[in-house]
Amino acid sequence: METPGPAVQGTQGAAPVWRFLITPRWLGWHVLMVLSVWGMLWLGDWQLHRALSGNGLSWAYTFEWPLFAGFAIVFWAKTIRDEFRIRRTGGAGPESAEAASAAQSLPAGLGTTQVQQPADDADDAELAKYNAYLARLNEEVKGTHGKRYGFR
């Protein structure tokens, strides 16, 4: 465990959020995306040459491949934007990042902030019961598909 000081400061005290973009895993994804976009544009260009040399069917693919390349770029940009949002709201540490990504999939009002301190209002029996219920739900979610958060 680290000292509580930087953890309380959240994102400000830790390394810049964008740092995840240059981790080996994400660099690998960037390379894959660049290669696949380049490949799709190349295929579109190939189909254009086929279309120009008389293959009428190739016109459809001439427009389809650049469209796929565009999809890839848009999807990639949105993925990175989502990742920024998850990491910003999650603060520092993998545990809070996991909690933040869990909060993304939970309905409004069922955030994991309540689950993290269930014992704070121990004198309120109803609240304690509700928090225990939330904690149980959280555990169930983690047990069934929590594994995926580790791959991010």
Next chain:
Amino acid sequence: MHAAVLRYRVMAYITGVVLIVLCFVGIPLQIAGHPAVANDVGVLHGILYIIYLVCAWILSRKLALTNGQTVILLLAGTVPIMTFIVERWATRKFINPALAAAPAAEPVSR
């Protein structure tokens, strides 16, 4: 969430069926010298796959899938039979848990 799952499933099955027709009817006919089926179904699959991509992408965001899982979901529409396998995999591993974890967010319809 329910609507996104339904859209994804409909497109997965339609795209999957068309791709099977393309690969197991169109391609053999093309090899046998009748390229018309492969040409038409090929273009049809191309158009359907675009719609599939959008539906699968939206679902992947709602399920908060990782990059790798998203790629599997999106590319399933290009491999014969794979749409059905991946649809079952996604249902078991992500869709059912997500629907079970968030029933309150959807209006109950019975």
